[in-house]
Amino acid sequence: xxxxxxGRLSVDSLAILHVFKDPTVNNMVDSGAxxxxxxxTVLGVLILTVTGLWxxxxxxxxxxVDHKKIxxxxxxxxxxxxxxxxAEGVVMRWNQSAALGGGPLDPDHVGQLFSTHGTIMIFFVxxxxxxGMMNLVVPLQxxxxxxxxxxxxxxxxxxxxxxxxxxxxxxxxGEFTTGGWTAYPPFTGAVFSPGVGPxxxxxxxxxxxxxxxxxxxxxxxxxxxxxxxxxxxxRMPLFTWTALVTSILVVFALPPLTACAAMLALDRYxxxxxxxxxxxxxxxxxxxxxxxxxxxxxxxxILPAYGVFSEIxxxxxxxxxxxxxxxxxxxxxxxxxxxxxxxxxxxxxxxxATLNAAFGIATLLISIPxxxxxxxxMATLYRGRIRxxxxxxxxxxxxxxxxxGGLSGVMLANPTIDYQVHNSLFLVAHFHNVIIPGVLFGIxxxxxxxxxxxxxxxxxxxxxKLTAYLWIIGFSVTFFPLYGLGLMGMPxxxxxYQDPSYEPLMQVAFYGSLIVLLAFLMVAVTIIYSIFxxxxxxxxLGDPWDGRTLEWWTPAPPPPWxxxxxxxVSEIDAFAAAKESGDAYVPVTKYExxxxxxxxxxxxxxxxxxxxIGFALTWWIWWLALAGVVILATAVxxxxxxxxxxxxxxxxxxxxxxxxxxxMARYQVGVTRDDETSSSNIGRAAPDIxxxx
Amino acid sequence: MxxxxxxxxxxxxxxxxxxxxxxTVVFGFWVFLMSDLIFFGMLFATYLVMRDSTAGxxxxxxxxxxxxxxxxxxxxxxxxxxxxxxxxxxxxxxKGDSPVVPRSVGLWLVVTLCFGLMFLFFEIRDFxxxxxxxxxxxxxxxxSAFTALVGLHGLxxxxxxxxxxxxxxxxxxxxxxxxxxxRVMIWALYWHFLDIIWIGIFxxxxxxxxx
Numbered sequence: 001x002x003x004x005x006x007g008r009l010s011v012d013s014l015a016i017l018h019v020f021k022d023p024t025v026n027n028m029v030d031s032g033a034x035x036x037x038x039x040x041t042v043l044g045v046l047i048l049t050v051t052g053l054w055x056x057x058x059x060x061x062x063x064x065v066d067h068k069k070i071x072x073x074x075x076x077x078x079x080x081x082x083x084x085x086x087a088e089g090v091v092m093r094w095n096q097s098a099a100l101g102g103g104p105l106d107p108d109h110v111g112q113l114f115s116t117h118g119t120i121m122i123f124f125v126x127x128x129x130x131x132g133m134m135n136l137v138v139p140l141q142x143x144x145x146x147x148x149x150x151x152x153x154x155x156x157x158x159x160x161x162x163x164x165x166x167x168x169x170x171x172x173x174g175e176f177t178t179g180g181w182t183a184y185p186p187f188t189g190a191v192f193s194p195g196v197g198p199x200x201x202x203x204x205x206x207x208x209x210x211x212x213x214x215x216x217x218x219x220x221x222x223x224x225x226x227x228x229x230x231x232x233x234x235r236m237p238l239f240t241w242t243a244l245v246t247s248i249l250v251v252f253a254l255p256p257l258t259a260c261a262a263m264l265a266l267d268r269y270x271x272x273x274x275x276x277x278x279x280x281x282x283x284x285x286x287x288x289x290x291x292x293x294x295x296x297x298x299x300x301x302i303l304p305a306y307g308v309f310s311e312i313x314x315x316x317x318x319x320x321x322x323x324x325x326x327x328x329x330x331x332x333x334x335x336x337x338x339x340x341x342x343x344x345x346x347x348x349x350x351x352x353a354t355l356n357a358a359f360g361i362a363t364l365l366i367s368i369p370x371x372x373x374x375x376x377x378m379a380t381l382y383r384g385r386i387r388x389x390x391x392x393x394x395x396x397x398x399x400x401x402x403x404x405g406g407l408s409g410v411m412l413a414n415p416t417i418d419y420q421v422h423n424s425l426f427l428v429a430h431f432h433n434v435i436i437p438g439v440l441f442g443i444x445x446x447x448x449x450x451x452x453x454x455x456x457x458x459x460x461x462x463x464x465k466l467t468a469y470l471w472i473i474g475f476s477v478t479f480f481p482l483y484g485l486g487l488m489g490m491p492x493x494x495x496x497y498q499d500p501s502y503e504p505l506m507q508v509a510f511y512g513s514l515i516v517l518l519a520f521l522m523v524a525v526t527i528i529y530s531i532f533x534x535x536x537x538x539x540x541l542g543d544p545w546d547g548r549t550l551e552w553w554t555p556a557p558p559p560p561w562x563x564x565x566x567x568x569v570s571e572i573d574a575f576a577a578a579k580e581s582g583d584a585y586v587p588v589t590k591y592e593x594x595x596x597x598x599x600x601x602x603x604x605x606x607x608x609x610x611x612x613i614g615f616a617l618t619w620w621i622w623w624l625a626l627a628g629v630v631i632l633a634t635a636v637x638x639x640x641x642x643x644x645x646x647x648x649x650x651x652x653x654x655x656x657x658x659x660x661x662x663x664m665a666r667y668q669v670g671v672t673r674d675d676e677t678s679s680s681n682i683g684r685a686a687p688d689i690x691x692x693x
Numbered sequence: 694m695x696x697x698x699x700x701x702x703x704x705x706x707x708x709x710x711x712x713x714x715x716x717t718v719v720f721g722f723w724v725f726l727m728s729d730l731i732f733f734g735m736l737f738a739t740y741l742v743m744r745d746s747t748a749g750x751x752x753x754x755x756x757x758x759x760x761x762x763x764x765x766x767x768x769x770x771x772x773x774x775x776x777x778x779x780x781x782x783x784x785x786x787x788k789g790d791s792p793v794v795p796r797s798v799g800l801w802l803v804v805t806l807c808f809g810l811m812f813l814f815f816e817i818r819d820f821x822x823x824x825x826x827x828x829x830x831x832x833x834x835x836x837s838a839f840t841a842l843v844g845l846h847g848l849x850x851x852x853x854x855x856x857x858x859x860x861x862x863x864x865x866x867x868x869x870x871x872x873x874x875x876r877v878m879i880w881a882l883y884w885h886f887l888d889i890i891w892i893g894i895f896x897x898x899x900x901x902x903x904x
Contacts, residue, residue: 148717148721149718149721213728216728217721217724217725217728218721220724221717221720221721221724224720225716225717225720226717251724251727251728252727252728252731254728255728255729255731255732255734255735256731256735258732259732259735259736259739260735262841263739263837263841266830266837266841267837270830270831271830271831272830272831272837272840272841273746273748273830273831273832273833273834273836273837274739274743274834274837274838274841276834278748279748279831279832279833279834280743280746280747280748280833280834280835280837281746281834281837282742282743282746282834285739285742285743289735289739292735637859640859640863640876641863641866641869
């Protein structure tokens with residue numbers, strides 16, 4: 001073990017300097033990426049200083065406990081990490097397109113690339129996206145004022161951001177693991193990977209995993225306890241249903257990940273023998289624990305996306321979702337079966353044929369409830385008043401592409417086929433084919449759908465459509481060739497290959513990845529363009545799409561307390577019913593004073609301390625880690641001695657704000673669905689033709 | 694003095710919101726305990742898989758001191774009893790519907806703390822003896838799994854003891870009347886939970902190891 005006040009940290013650890021010592025292409029990419037992180041950080045600091053926005057950033061955002069702001073911060077974090085994840089994907093495609101007989105990048109660098117790419121995309125893009133969207137939407141959909149535990153919510157964000165920060169730091173200081181996002185020992189043990197790479201992975205996963213667990217807890221309790229009167233479980237919007245089931249999965253599926261990552265840490269730091277090759281270690285325990293988390297994780301990510309598809313298919317075809325009960329039932333079935341399929345991730349690792357067959361059958365079974373959902377969404381569209389808006393384009397893209405991905409999953413569920421294609425690019429094609437058209441399309445559709453609610457203006461429809469088509473094309477061109485390459489026998493994660501027949505398809509995939517990059521840039525362009533045109537796109541009255549669920553029953557953006565009076569609910573789609581009967585915007589006669597929680601710096605303290613602890617432990621700077629723990633414990637315990645207290649907003653103020661919105665909405669002439677995307681849409685929907693049920 | 698025949702906390706007639714809030718917070722803590730239970734479950738499973746992975750080193754029969762383990766078990770069970778007495782006192786010893794926590798609660802919690810410290814003392818002593826005899830967690834997969842499972846429980850106990858010291862302090866301060874009963878209740882849930890985990894460890898690890 002290194003002594004010294006900085007542990008094993010030295011000047012050599014700074015990746016940005018590598019290129020100056022040895023200017024190879026490999027080091028240019030390495031140092032360039034590190035440089036980008038540094039430049040990005042410096043630029044961010046400069047912009048904040050020049051514009052004088054530091055105070056506002058802290059007061060109104062980082063210290064806020066408002067679920068809407070926390071949700072936005074989650075999504076911003078996810079988009080930043082997505083930029084890095086996609087950039088890495090493109091670099092890998094570029095490297096492999098030129099890897100016949102050895103690519104421009106070192107094998108070690110390739111290893112770090114696919115490890116960070118996977119870790120970032122799952123834990124720091126998909127998870128924050130899901131939690132961000134749940135934060136934004138769930139409290140509004142159930143008519144709640146905020147989360148059950150607003151401060152805990154802020155702490156969860158802090159923990160997630162700390163994990164992401166460690167990933168970013170690893171790009172600049174030291175290296176990341178080469179053991180893949182699953183970090184299988186014994187390769188990631190101290191014997192084969194003595195460096196800091198796996199340690200960065202471990203602490204990023206443990207810290208952000210704790211944040212996810214607490215978020216799951218928070219959402220489960222919020223949905224169970226904070227619903228507005230009248231909203232029974234079977235009247236909840238479907239996005240809230242999927243959020244509830246995802247939360248339950250998080251609460252039960254994250255502990256195995258925490259357990260196996262903690263055991264790996266014990267192996268590496270204290271010379272324990274859980275997963276070592278000698279003295280009774282058994283790495284199969286790791287594989288089992290990891291995938292006991294890993295498989296439910298897939299459904300943690302995709303269920304909220306299914307929820308988004310349920311919402312948009314109903315709203316954009318102007319009718320109630322088809323088969324509400326079957327969609328709820330299918331969600332619950334998926335949740336239960338998702339815990340019984342984990343062995344299919346390692347069919348080839350020495351299980352008996354009987355065991356493989358059992359898990360193969362369970363895996364095949366899970367496609368049934370998913371199929372039910374797809375048919376329900378199609379039946380929702382059937383004879384609906386469909387507008388081919390951006391979310392529906394994503395939905396249609398999802399129908400075509402996701403079904404292909406699902407079917408390749410059904411193929412992989414058969415152990416005999418799995419033996420042929422495991423660890424090949426076929427598998428890479430399969431899981432990208434379910435995660436991108438499934439999770440990512442769902443999230444992008446959701447962002448387009450709910451964006452006006454939180455910012456008060458719509459996103460540009462034209463640019464949004466272009467972006468959606470680019471995603472669909474980019475995905476197809478990048479990943480369909482990988483199915484072929486996998487069947488031709490090309491292993492995943494290859495730094496180089498000798499078979500020239502791989503090369504043409506590899507190059508097609510590389511060009512496809514450039515389209516994906518363009519699609520991502522178009523997301524940014526869409527948002528920036530819409531910000532500049534926000535007056536033309538503004539929808540202050542809050543209901544631009546003729547929404548059906550409670551979140552649309554508020555101004556856009558909603559007041560900090562969401563609902564000025566608890567919205568009455570007596571059926572599914574309560575807002576649609578209220579609009580139909582004409583009393584959606586009638587004045588409320590009685591208002592009560594509203595109590596709101598204070599802002600607090602605790603989440604930011606948690607972010608700072610846990611990043612410090614993770615970094616210090618990675619580099620064996622024990623005193624710093626101890627200092628971080630002491631500061632954190634002092635802050636948490638110290639906080640518990642405070643009496644708390646709340647800000648009270650008087651009934652008069654609530655009434656004034658609410659009445660102004662209701663009056664405006666009541667006297668405003670609504671727009672029909674034909675003019676939905678024109679500037680005359682300011683968020684008041686006119687009654688439209690009624691579609692057949 | 695009023696009689697309280699219903700289960701649960703007395704939070705006073707005029708505290709409707711406290712009631713509602715307590716329900717939410719206590720439910721949230723139950724969810725946390727379920728998640729923590731899965732975490733322990735994973736370590737139990739790992740321990741059982743690694744039961745025979747002693748790699749030629751000493752096993753349960755050579756290492757376990759059942760007298761000490763029984764003492765620890767007794768200390769922990771008694772601490773759960775006194776912890777239960779504390780929550781009963783919180784309900785029945787109070788004057789009227791006053792939100793002030795009765796003095797007897799603090800006393801029972803101090804007794805609980807003492808039993809907890811006694812448990813921890815014997816547990817740490819046993820570990821140190823094993824390590825001194827050369828059976829460290831670095832010796833074998835089985836010792837690693839044993840140390841992790843029993844150690845995780847010990848770590849939970851340590852956190853629980855720090856937590857109860859903070860709570861005893863806050864009861865004395867008397868300035869947190871709105872929330873202190875709920876905090877004691879949650880801590881009690883946590884403490885009983887650790888007791889149940891210990892019964893699992895006692896049966897599976899210690900008794901199971903001696904068979």
